[in-house]
Amino acid sequence: MKIVIAGSGCAKCKATEETFRRVCAAANFIADIEHLYDMREIAKLGVMLTPAVLIDGKLVMSGKVPADQDVKKLLGIS
């Protein structure tokens, strides 16, 4: 699974990446997590509200820092 976090490097974007990494590590969930910083690329993805999360190319969340619970739901970890 490929997870892309689109963020400008703002505090919320960093927190989003951390949340994903933490939840994945805790659940031994293997995913390729990448942080995309380039604003032009982010805009081209159709993202307007950062932090945004794309899983396998699909925009699944935008404009807020997810709670651990939200991440688990998105990744299908129970």
Place this chain on the structure above:
Amino acid sequence: MLYTLFIAGITALRDYVATHVLTCLVPAFFLAGAMVTFINRQSVLMHLGGQASKPKSFTLASLASFFIAACSCTVIPVSSGLYYAGAGIGVAFIILWVAPASNILALVYTGNILGSELLIARVVAALFMAYVVGYVMSWVFCNEGPPPTTAMPQGDMEKAIGREEIILILLLALTLLLPNYLVTEGPYIYKVGVWGIGSSITAAYAIGSQNNDRLIEWMRETWWFVKTIFPLLLGGVFLVGVLGEVLPEELIKEYLGGNSIASSFAATLLGSVTYFATMTEAPFVDKLMQMGMGKGPALALLLTGPGLSLPNWLAIARVFGFKKALVYVPLIIALGTLVGWFFGNFIF
């Protein structure tokens, strides 16, 4: 020497904390958190993308910017996202300008610290500048085709905001405004009283109208604002205290006093280069006005302070291209100077 400066900073901080934190900042943070939580920004933006006529899309973009909130760093993705989604260069730059220069949070805060006259001036001037920016940018770059657009993000057109959420946000805004407007004299504790009543009503309404998940999300977002803005604000106030000690009043009076074109230009330039996190511009302008800055230059600084900064120029150049930054930045500086001069001489 250093000791005197430190004391000046601490004194400014103490006065500020004593008179602003409870009745002014606390409701402001809750308001900011509520706007992020209860306004569906995605839906607001989708409405913006689909407007064909310029007057309509410019007006909508200006109004929407009041609610997108916060500082120039968060607004760049919004504006570039809209641009690449085909919303038009005018709309993109209006958002880029209005959201930091005149969002609800900064506005109510300005009203609390500097009074309603400057508050109204700030709104009117920001809107006027927005239209000029929108038209100039569309006109200069009319030959340039739209960028390789991505499809407008799809999704069901949910309502931007519900009725209960509007009431909640209004209650929060009232809690923020009323202590200062109802209590104009007497001890500070009166303000605290008004604040207490407003907060209790708001809290009761929130608990009655929202479910637990939403309330928790609201608190989380509020806490984010506290974490990011509060340290900047305290640092800013400290710095303002120190600057008040260091800068001779004559210097302020000479360069920023009165309402001449020159002092308006100086204020605009200062605001356009320096980074002011949202809300920090108000205490700064307050201090400079006490030291002799004219009202016109004060308005110019209020607008360009949060609206434009050196890091912001670079980000705009990188995202939108060098040429657009080269038109936008001088345009804002020219307009800011003009607006400061005009309001200073003919309105205030």
